[in-house]
Amino acid sequence: MTVVESRLTGPVRVVGVGLLGTSIGLGLRARGVDVILSDASPTNVSIAVDYGAGRGATDGDEPQIVVVCVPPDVTASVIVRELSAYPRAVVTDVASVKKPILDAVIAAGGDVTRYVGSHPLAGREKGGPMSGRADLFLGRPWVVAGHAGISYQTAAAVDDLILDLGATLVEMTAEEHDSSVALVSHAPQVVSTLMARRLAGAPDAAVNLAGQGLRDVTRIASSDPELWVQILGANAAPVVSVLEEFRADLDRFIDALADPVAPGSRRSIAEELAGGNTGVARIPGKHGQDRRFASLVVMVDDTPGELARLLTEMGEIGVNLEDLRLEHSPGAQIGLAEIAVLPEAVERLTAALADRGWRIAG
Amino acid sequence: MTVVESRLTGPVRVVGVGLLGTSIGLGLRARGVDVILSDASPTNVSIAVDYGAGRGATDGDEPQIVVVCVPPDVTASVIVRELSAYPRAVVTDVASVKKPILDAVIAAGGDVTRYVGSHPLAGREKGGPMSGRADLFLGRPWVVAGHAGISYQTAAAVDDLILDLGATLVEMTAEEHDSSVALVSHAPQVVSTLMARRLAGAPDAAVNLAGQGLRDVTRIASSDPELWVQILGANAAPVVSVLEEFRADLDRFIDALADPVAPGSRRSIAEELAGGNTGVARIPGKHGQDRRFASLVVMVDDTPGELARLLTEMGEIGVNLEDLRLEHSPGAQIGLAEIAVLPEAVERLTAALADRGWRIAG
Incomplete structure (x- = not known):
């Protein structure tokens, strides 16, 4: 494999070698970057090292960047610890909410002149270091949530890391990020979960009729509850806002369907269905339809x-x-x-x- | 290809050569059955004949079975017409609601001693004869909605047709069928549509962050509104019943998430997420795996x-x-x-x- 020269000038320390941390390590190693791996579990570090994602930490490591890839509810405290442990490093994280983490880092007195949050929109159903892939981020959006406390020049190192991994850099404020993911990721998780929940007490004869449509709608309902309690709890207000709009649409739909022969009911149902067509058509690169081609x-x-x-x-x-x-x-x-x-x-x-x-x- | 002998004893007439009708024709032809194709569109018949799904109708055809594969809102009237045109044939249909069609056939004076409704739980995103596949029904459930007016012996011809196509025969009453598909097909369609609808007015920056989870949840929201107005309108009461249960869960979820630090909120959210895990685990069969290959x-x-x-x-x-x-x-x-x-x-x-x-x- 041809090694394309990295844009980075120093080592990258990855804290937390689950799916995302290991994938970052693999992607950066393919660019020849010195990657330092750290995790609360020494076993996970050994697996990730064997897998080729980097090396273990040593005294005297001087990372240019620290990437925090730990669960959302400990992300802020790990960021503060890393800012303090590596006073010359730029620190970022990959958690799926951004404003509450920035607020918590500021509240804990972290040096936010060297912290900028980020979020790669990439993942797989399987977690853990063995699920890591060097190409996990290829062509995927990766949000950098800039803020007034960090200079453009300092934050640029994180941009370099993202471009090294082949991701598409997207700049947003933390608030914009959180309301966007509430719409495209967190609310869909809740809707999928609640649809799947209706199956829990259903007769066998009914669930045995399930087809691909139901499988698709409920696939993400198999996600880890522990992780999602953290994500939804951290981004509660934006998610509630989307769910309330969804509920208003649902109320209207139920009203129309409860009396389908009333004047206007069929038209109202058809308009909701057409609105769904319009919405799904806005999703880029959707199933079987790539607009580039x-x-x-x-x-x-x-x-x-x-x-x-x-x-x-x-x-x-x-x-x-x-x-x-x-x-x-x-x-x-x-x-x-x-x-x-x-x-x-x-x-x-x-x-x-x-x-x-x-x-x-x- | 080895022709396995058909269980049928006479020709099968297929009325409506869209996706389902053409697929039935292809599957029966592979068993050596004489298949007669009919459609309001002569072009569709020509395409389906060229595709190998059967032959055009001729005077003097004496089908053993007529399979009506037309849109739901004209299904009952076509059934009545076919019962009358072929007084020795058993007639079935493949529409996705069963009770309202049976009621309408009875109301129109159709000879229900020769009619039994059925519903193959199979489909594809694309319609039309060119999307037909001989193996569309292989291993898929196919419901026969028996009723008191037809003898077991007469209805058995439809069972033979279903088994010829490699589908799994499922017997239910029309009411059981309609409440089952409300749960596993019609309510998921509404939920997917309403989630997709939220994207219609969203900022580009937000929809550009969409990932596979959103794509899966909203995939069926691209379904044909005209067809779905008919399906939902015909099965309104069972669908409303599922949607009202869904709404009660949603209300509870929004209440918990609106105050995520209140005592019990996190636990309540975790329980809903775990309930989704339980529900999705009940769906038989695995995602995206074709076990034949x-x-x-x-x-x-x-x-x-x-x-x-x-x-x-x-x-x-x-x-x-x-x-x-x-x-x-x-x-x-x-x-x-x-x-x-x-x-x-x-x-x-x-x-x-x-x-x-x-x-x-x-």
């Missing part, structure tokens, strides 16, 4: 070599394949290849493939 | 022709590609091709590809 569907005979021939001919036509999804149904004589290409190429490719006898299905 | 991930250089070369070499090795998903991260020099093959072929393919110098990532 245009797609076309080509019918491919279900015989060996046909897909290879299609891709070879695309190469001859000179259009690069950006993504591909193949579907074929046992028993059907044809499969469907959904091809994603750059938007400017789709028209030319469609015409050229049709000229060569390919059937375009959409 | 094994998969391996091959690293493919992001240069034109590489994927075509991989597929060509798979053909040379003599292993058939069952499904393929390509992922590549913008900026990364490699893409990942996730290849699904029959479980018995995966070991041989992995070894043969490695011999030819391909890097296997998992």
Whole structure:
């Protein structure tokens, strides 16, 4: 693997080697950065070191940056301790709420001229050091929640770390961050949990009819309650605000559905459903639809070599394949290849493939 | 493909060749059944015939079974018409509500000694004949909503059709069916829609932080409003009942979160989250796992022709590609091709590809 030179000038100390801490270590090691790992559990440090995420701490370490990756309810106190232990380091954290942590660091007398909070919007269902991935942050947003107490120049070191890990730097105030994640992460967690909770006492015959829709809506309801009590408790006011708006919509929906033949009821229900369409369309890079690319569907005979021939001919036509999804149904004589290409190429490719006898299905 | 003998003794007429109708046709054709296709749109019939789902209708057709696969609000009237047009056929439908349709067929004087409603719990995001798949129903529950007006012997033909398609037969009353799908399908649709609706007026900066959790919770919010107005309107009372229970939980949750430091608040929030864990654990089957196939991930250089070369070499090795998903991260020099093959072929393919110098990532 080619090592692209890091933007950082000194070692990075990672405190807490769970999924995020280990992934940060792996990503920075791939850039050749000296990574120092620390954790309340020596076993976790050993695992993360063996995994290639960095080395153990030694006396005399002089980190340029300390990244605090511990649970939300101890994040502020660990930040204050690290600010004091490494008086020349810039300290950041990765907790999913920002304003309460900044307030707590200030209240505890931490030197906020060297602290700036941050939050990578990345994760996996599995936690722990063995779930770490060097590419966990690739292309994901990573918020830096700047504040008046730190200079632009000092905070720039954290920007460098984020860019080293391939993430997309997003600047926001701590308040903007907290209300944004209340909407796109914390309220959806509550809604998913409460929907799943309705299944707890349901008859077996009913839950046995569950399909992919229910699975998707309730997937995050399997999240760790201990972690989420901390997150929701720390960001309570913004989350309550979103949930109250949701409840007002729900009240209106129930009213319309309780009397579906009343004048205006069906229209009101249709408008709510259309509003859901509008909302989901705003999510960037959503399932199966990446707006950077245009797609076309080509019918491919279900015989060996046909897909290879299609891709070879695309190469001859000179259009690069950006993504591909193949579907074929046992028993059907044809499969469907959904091809994603750059938007400017789709028209030319469609015409050229049709000229060569390919059937375009959409 | 080996044709396993069908349990049916005569032709099957499918009325409405959208996703479900076409999939039923494909599945029955794979069993050698004579399938007659009918649709308000002659274009759809032509597509479905070309796709291999059956043949067009002719005078003198004598179907053993008619399967009505039209939108919910016209289902009852089409059932009555088909009962009358084919006085020796057993008629069923696949609409997602059952009691209101049975009531409407009775009210219109339809011969319910030959009608039994059914509902396959299967679907895809995309509709239309081109989305049809012979294996759409494989292993999925398919409810038959029996009633006192039809004999066991007559209804057995519909059981045979369901078993021919590889689905799991589930017997319920129409009322049980409707309250079950209110819980596992219709209420989740409303919850997903209302969560997505909150995004409609949100700042760009907030929606840009969206992650997989929000995508999953809101995926079905992109469903067709026109279809869902019909479904929810037809099953209003059972859906309202689930939504009212959901609202009572939500009220309690908001109360606890509005004052998270009050005695008992954190415990109450933790209990709701744990209740969500319990509920989601009751859903049978695992997410995103197609147990018929094994998969391996091959690293493919992001240069034109590489994927075509991989597929060509798979053909040379003599292993058939069952499904393929390509992922590549913008900026990364490699893409990942996730290849699904029959479980018995995966070991041989992995070894043969490695011999030819391909890097296997998992």
